[in-house]
Amino acid sequence: MKNELIDFTLYLADNALIIGHRNSEWCGHGPVLEQDIAITNISLDLIGQARNFYQYAAQLINEENTEAKATEDTLAYLRDGWDFKNSLLTEHPNGDWAQTITRQFFFSVYQYYLYQQLQNCSNEQIAAIAIKALKEVTYHVKWSSEWMIRLGDGTEESNSRLKKAIDNLWMFTGELFDLSAYESVIYSAWNIDNDKIKNEWESKVKGILEEATLEIPVNATWHQSGGKTGTHSEHLGFLLAEMQSLQRAYPGNEW
Amino acid sequence: MVIIKVGIEQTIQSIWQLLESVCDPEVPVLSVIDLGIIRNIEIENDKVIVTITPTYTGCPAMDVISMSIRMALLEKGFKNIQIKSVLSPAWTTDWVSEKGKEKLAAYGIAPPNTKQVVCSPDAFAEEEAIQCPRCRSYHTKLVSQFGSTACKALYQCEDCKEPFDYFKCH
Numbered sequence: 518m519k520n521e522l523i524d525f526t527l528y529l530a531d532n533a534l535i536i537g538h539r540n541s542e543w544c545g546h547g548p549v550l551e552q553d554i555a556i557t558n559i560s561l562d563l564i565g566q567a568r569n570f571y572q573y574a575a576q577l578i579n580e581e582n583t584e585a586k587a588t589e590d591t592l593a594y595l596r597d598g599w600d601f602k603n604s605l606l607t608e609h610p611n612g613d614w615a616q617t618i619t620r621q622f623f624f625s626v627y628q629y630y631l632y633q634q635l636q637n638c639s640n641e642q643i644a645a646i647a648i649k650a651l652k653e654v655t656y657h658v659k660w661s662s663e664w665m666i667r668l669g670d671g672t673e674e675s676n677s678r679l680k681k682a683i684d685n686l687w688m689f690t691g692e693l694f695d696l697s698a699y700e701s702v703i704y705s706a707w708n709i710d711n712d713k714i715k716n717e718w719e720s721k722v723k724g725i726l727e728e729a730t731l732e733i734p735v736n737a738t739w740h741q742s743g744g745k746t747g748t749h750s751e752h753l754g755f756l757l758a759e760m761q762s763l764q765r766a767y768p769g770n771e772w
Numbered sequence: 773m774v775i776i777k778v779g780i781e782q783t784i785q786s787i788w789q790l791l792e793s794v795c796d797p798e799v800p801v802l803s804v805i806d807l808g809i810i811r812n813i814e815i816e817n818d819k820v821i822v823t824i825t826p827t828y829t830g831c832p833a834m835d836v837i838s839m840s841i842r843m844a845l846l847e848k849g850f851k852n853i854q855i856k857s858v859l860s861p862a863w864t865t866d867w868v869s870e871k872g873k874e875k876l877a878a879y880g881i882a883p884p885n886t887k888q889v890v891c892s893p894d895a896f897a898e899e900e901a902i903q904c905p906r907c908r909s910y911h912t913k914l915v916s917q918f919g920s921t922a923c924k925a926l927y928q929c930e931d932c933k934e935p936f937d938y939f940k941c942h
Contacts, residue, residue: 551926555918562922565830569859629893645860649829652862652942655891656917662895725895 518706523577524602524699526643527592528745530570531603534593535753536624537563538760539611548614555660559621562653567593569646594764598753602697605744606689608753612682615668615675619682622661623722627693628654630717631709638707662725669729676730683726684734691740693718700745780815787813787820787845794844797836798921799939801879804837808867811858819852820845825863827942828922865942877905882927882938891917891941902938904929912936 540560547553571589578587606624611617632654635647668679694715696704704711723733743749763770791810796802804810804824812823822841826834838855845853865884868876873883882905901910907929915926915935924937 551916551918554920554926555916558918558922561830561832562828563830565826565828569829641860645858645862646829649826649859649862652891653828653922655893658893659891659895659897660917662893666895728895 518702519577519581521699521702522640523574523581524697525703526570526574526577528602528697528700529643530567530574530592531601532607532624532628533563533570534567535601535603535756536607536620537561537567538756539607539609540617540621542611543617556617556621559657559660562650562657566646566650566653569650573642573646590764594761595768598749598757599747601749601753601757602745602747603753604689604692605741605750606686606693608744608750608756609686609689610752612685613678615678615682616685618661618664618668619679619686621657622665622725623686623690623693625654625657625661626718626721627690627714629658630714630721634709634714635707638709640707658721665725666729669726669731679729680731683731684737687734687737688739688741692742692744695740695742695745697745783815784813787822790844790848791822791841794837794840796833797840798833799876799879799881799923801875802868802872804841806869806872806875808869808872809837809863817852819854820850821854821856823856823858825858825861827863831922833921863942865939868939876939880905880936881924882936884939884941902927904932904934905936906934907932 537560540556540563543553543556544560545553547556568589571592575587575589575592578585606620609616609620629651632647632651636644636651638644638647665679668675670676694711696711700711703709719733726733741750788805788810791813792803792805794804796804796807799807807827809824809827810822811825812821814821814823822845824834824838824841834857838857841855842853868884873886876883882902885900885902899914902912902914903910904912904927909929909931911930912927913930915928917925917940919926919937919940923939923942925940926935927938928935
């Protein structure tokens with residue numbers, strides 16, 4: 518159970534860090550100033566969540582092995598691609614604004630329903646982080662939903678780009694509900710209902726896509742997976758190379 | 773024994789007063805007391821333990837705030853200081869003091885609504901009207917839920933046309 522708890526905490530942390538880092542790549546490049554600020558604020562929230570989860574994971578790792586000397590920084594900056602457990606969706610490159618919005622929307626809705634259950638779980642620290650983060654995730658769901666509708670029900674160009682983004686990213690959504698071994702152990706110990714999360718996610722996504730004059734790709738049932746157990750797409754390596762370059766070149770550097 | 777107890781109580785009271793002078797670096801009119809992030813102050817032997825809670829999980833001001841509290845205590849001669857951070861119960865804008873809300877409005881930031889209006893996840897859900905801190909009009913519009921810091925949203929007044937920050941409900 519202890520190892521599964523560490524893995525699950527790292528999964529939550531890695532998801533938040535990697536999508537947070539992806540969003541931060543928009544800093545200074547957003548379509549308009551207000552949205553540049555919005556997406557980087559969302560980054561900040563997600564990286565803040567990641568810090569909380571990493572701090573807890575580091576504490577658990579150090580309790581198991583006093584030699585480990587794990588910290589939030591070593592977990593974020595000194596692990597390799599195969600150690601990262603984030604879902605493939607979160608590492609997907611930004612693409613255009615429609616791709617970024619779709620990625621955020623799919624992910625935030627997942628986080629929203631997952632954290633709703635985690636906030637009542639028997640692990641006090643995970644519950645405390647979930648309660649706090651849920652307030653922020655609510656804003657992310659609202660913001661990304663509004664953009665989905667604005668783009669889908671916008672111009673011909675925005676509609677076709679959003680449609681392309683949904684077709685492109687849909688195959689990465691199944692992994693979110695495809696439980697890894699460590700999730701299965703945690704979910705049954707904490708009475709987390711994966712089917713409920715999946716149903717709520719599908720119904721929310723379906724509703725917003727309808728408002729956006731689009732549909733979920735019903736025929737696309739095949740899904741990519743592997744991220745949760747460290748088998749990633751080629752994109753993660755490039756992301757880590759950039760994100761970790763400073764700590765790799767100057768270990769322990771502070772500024 | 774009684775004298776020592778009174779001494780500790782008085783010291784704790786003086787620390788609460790001292791922290792009135794420690795401000796949020798992002799919103800410098802608010803003290804950490806106004807913000808409601810000081811959860812507890814206790815003294816164990818000669819150690820001062822200040823328990824704080826973050827406003828937002830990713831708020832970069834928290835490290836600066838911890839440091840400022842430590843500096844203020846050091847200046848008053850306290851040597852053994854511990855700043856503890858707790859997540860639960862989660863901070864809410866309900867903990868911003870009435871005085872704090874007045875200071876925010878005077879500074880040009882619309883204070884959080886007194887009635888806690890929690891953000892709804894529903895797209896385009898209507899928010900409660902926000903009063904312009906400049907001309908007091910309620911005829912204002914949301915520009916973006918995300919402003920210059922994690923705790924603020926961007927608004928514009930439709931009457932005096934002034935853009936302003938709103939310390940959003942949380």
